[in-house]
Amino acid sequence: MIICHKKEDLRRVVDGLRLKNQTIGFVPTMGALHDGHLSLIRKGLEENSRMVVSIFVNPTQFDNTSDLEKYPRTIESDLELLQTLSKDLIVYAPAADDIYGGTVSSERFDFDGLEDQMEGRFRKGHFDGVGTVVKRLFEIVQPDTAYFGKKDFQQLRIIQELIRKHQLSVEVKGVEIFRDKDGLALSSRNERLSKAQREAAPFIYKTLKAAKNRFGTESANKVIEWVEKQFAQHDLLKLEYFTIADEASLQTVQRKTKTKSYRAFIAVFAGDIRLIDNIALN
Template sequence: MIICHKREELRRVLDGFRLKKQSLGFVPTMGALHQGHLSLINQGLQENAFMVVSIFVNPTQFDNAADLIKYPRTLAHDIELLQSFSERIVVYAPTVEDIYGNTIAAKSFDFDGLEHQMEGKFRKGHFDGVGTVVKRLFEIVQPDYAYFGEKDFQQLRIIQKLVEKHALNVKVIGCDIFRAADGLAMSSRNQRLSEAHRAVAPFIYQILKAAKLRFGMENAKEVTEWVEAQFDMQALLELEYFTIADENTLLPLETKENTKSYRAFIAVFAGEIRLIDNIALN
């Protein structure tokens, strides 16, 4: 396994792969790697000769400074995990300066309104930060394929829109949500859950599955009201939002149409830890 901390050394390594016309996959991460990340990398390894995995805690996508400070940084453990996983991985673990230079700031993006729904309503500037760092990483790595988990489905759609609008030469692949045995969607934030909150957190996926069943018999308003009532009775979890939206536009559902695909999105606070999840409804 090769580890690079500077974009120049990464480019030298990747140029060698390109001379051999070997396909290159990419999984961008913020570290604190878990089985969800490994599932993305594994899919990429099946479809490409080599995988680049970036490990970079991006400061411009945190709307809460405390969240940035508390975000787990486990680079040594992450590298050890990847070394044991496959030799066909190149790790890119840059400094902030290597990505941003002397100006650490997000650029402004227009994602055709995708950025104003759900997470965009609660995390000001978040998707500008995501767009800035992902576009920069795509420019540095120049992968053939990039793999993103559907747990962050809104982010996945926004990155697909980024590639489309900026004519970037990479194919974005969405991958199934990887869940713990009890249904909790894998996330680096799970490491910060208290024992009590970790025990109750699978309730989120249980509610999503129940909402999917109700969606076949009830309208979006009725399903939403039922979900809100369930969380009102759950003392350890606080519902921030539950939305049923069009998978393509991410606009909230008003009138159900048989030709469209819908997805339920949820954000929940378990103490101070914010958890998100989603489920396809049809």
């Protein structure tokens, strides 16, 4: 396994592979790796000659300083886990200066309103930070294909828009949500849940599945009201938002039509730990 801490070193490795006509896949991560990340990397290993995995906790996408400070940093165990997956992986684990230079700040992006929905309403500047770091990573790695999990479906749509607007020559593929046996979507934040919170958390996916069933016969507003009532009665989980939106525009649905695909999006607090999830509805 090749580990690069500087973009110049990574470029030398990738350029050497390009000379051999090898294809490059890429999975950007913030570390604290779990089976969800590994599912993305496995997909990339199946479809590319070599895979690059970045490990970088990006400061500009955190609207909450405390959340940034608490985010787990587990580089040694991450590298050990990647080594068990494939010895041919290329890991890019930079410091902030290598990505941002002297000034750690976000560019401003216009994603045609995708950034104003759901997460964008509750996390000011978040998608400017995401857009900034992903664009820079794409420019450094120059992959053929990049893989993102659908758990962060809004992020996936924004990165697709980033590529379209900036005419980047990267194919982006969304990979299905990887869940624990009890349905909880895997997240690095899950490790911070208490035993009681972890036992309660599968209620999120259980409610999403029930909402999907109701969406077949009820209006979006009725489904939203029902979900809000379920969480109002829960002792350990506090609903931040639940919405049903058009998958393409991410606009909240007003009236269902058969020609559009819809998805339900949810954000829930377990104490101070924020969990997100979503489910396709049709």
